Amino acid sequence: MAKGQKPTINDVARLSGVSKKTVSRVINKSPLLNEATREKVEAVIADLGYVPNPQARALALRRNFLIGLIHDNPNAQMVLGVQEGILDTIRKTEFALVVRPVDRHSPTLLDDIRHFIEQQRLYGVMLLPPLSERDDIADVCQELGCTVVRMGSAKLDDDEHLVASNDRQAVSEAVGWLAELGHRRIGFIAGPEGFRSARERQQGFTDGMAQAGLTPDPAIMARGTYRFESGRAAGEQLLSAKEPPTAVFSSNDEMAAGLLHAAKERGLDVPEDLSIIGFDDTATAAHIWPPLTTVRWPIRTMASTAALKLIEPTSAGSQPSMFPSDLIRRASAVPYPTEER
Amino acid sequence: MAKGQKPTINDVARLSGVSKKTVSRVINKSPLLNEATREKVEAVIADLGYVPNPQARALALRRNFLIGLIHDNPNAQMVLGVQEGILDTIRKTEFALVVRPVDRHSPTLLDDIRHFIEQQRLYGVMLLPPLSERDDIADVCQELGCTVVRMGSAKLDDDEHLVASNDRQAVSEAVGWLAELGHRRIGFIAGPEGFRSARERQQGFTDGMAQAGLTPDPAIMARGTYRFESGRAAGEQLLSAKEPPTAVFSSNDEMAAGLLHAAKERGLDVPEDLSIIGFDDTATAAHIWPPLTTVRWPIRTMASTAALKLIEPTSAGSQPSMFPSDLIRRASAVPYPTEER
């Protein structure tokens, strides 16, 4: 079958008796082309199974069709969701997705990224949190002629190239839900300093408490790193407060799982003794016991939109860049006080 | 700074007063080159920040430097681990990693894959389970001139292009551990039919039981799909057996989490009433309560090795292609009978 060599535009031209240029016109759907010619050439293309060489195209056009995804593993499901979302958009196009996990603590981070972009001559890149919050990275990319789209939590000044979730409002609603369930002593576990998402979620907590007419108590608030262990540590701190909380909002699911462990270790039952709400709706959230009430944000849709902004900035201008999140109500948050015990 | 245009090999040649060819020789580290010339050219390259255009190279060499990762999301952490492993290998090379999540139930799967490979002119592809078990997919890739490396569970006939974990032995050891803890009625939740990993793990279970001098009881064995819900269903089945198991090995962590839910719903305590061992050591395993005893296999190392086999088949010939797994002992498996209750 395979002659060993892939057919080229020259083969197509020769076999259909036209010039390279005409074949090129057919491929690119040029409007000024005789219908009969087009059909003839298309028949040959189909017959040969000809596929244009993307490297040659890239060379001639002086632009290529690779988009890069740079991230420092915020969490596996998010990264994969993003990849799927991007693919939803580019699957039918000639673009391809090149990934690059990096280490944000590496001293050569900026150079690594620069090298990656230059070496592959990327068309555009997408940045995921927490990398997406660093302007220096975005600057490097732009300097290199890449369009950049960042995914993350909302930012005050509206940025054309940001696709964000409205964490603040989502958290505010989650806290509202706890208040509605009758909780008054609501604790909070914040994310690490310097992360916009952490700030946004904290603001949401403050907003939600205010709206419910409650005053946040610093004694039952702690800060974590978004990792499991830090959640457990924060949990121990909160639960050993003089007046422990009856409900806690954790800035992500992983820390919520840690908090759950801390509660179990103290002999507390969740949700009977403590209601918990997390954030992200990772796989873990549904798999722990009790299933975790949490906030789900539309990663895949956001990534898909972000990809569209990357490859078609014009038509994507109308696309929203702020996405709402949903509170997924599961068993970890229940009314307080619980029925007599 | 940037003149808007990237420097080309011609610029380097002109500025260093040599021909393109000489510059090319410098780039490719040709041995027959005057040392002084090399240094002069390298100075200019560094000065200009010149990076060879990969598309032009690909065109001239008639081979490119993209490797593809095709998968149907077996689980997010595994996919991400694989990506990181591959990057460990290719980071210092000129290769890049292009990803492509696919839907294995799509009727156009084979065409999608073919299209992906042809459109990007991939150099090689890596297949993840369960795709890696389908010979038709591997055949398509090879037909298109791609080298293929498959990751998965061991296969009897030794395949040069397979990087595998020894699931069978790992499960056998896990079951041995349960027996060592004093368990006699050990249940099993199998993976879906048609998956090699499922068969291997089942074999491992059979082996382990035999080695411990125990006879598997079909009444406390069930089959799942590797998903959470199926684990819960299997758990209900096993636990409602006339003589329920005192320990269960689940073929993956997600089903183990389901089993845990089933146990809780029946009012059983884990691990007091039921010991559980899972497989994969996903994030969930460490985050559920109790932390899950499970089998961890070296995804990242395996992927890194697989990538090496892909880009340097010769030097990687000596690399192992079968990797051992570790039993991670956590709190979900305890001695039986438990201290008096």
Place this chain on the structure above:
DNA sequence: CCCGGAATGGTAACCGGTGTCATCTTGCCT
């Protein structure tokens, strides 16, 4: 002193596409 061969660098063609511009039809208007 001349010649052959190794060491080095240059030239031109090519990889597989695209852009520019010229050429050749064709149809329509006057």
Place this chain on the structure above:
DNA sequence: AGGCAAGATGACACCGGTTACCATTCCGGG
């Protein structure tokens, strides 16, 4: 019928590298 505009197609250079092949320089040996 002649002129002309518009439509269709082709010739050719070019994108930024690589390779095949040739030209030059510098040796040492006869």
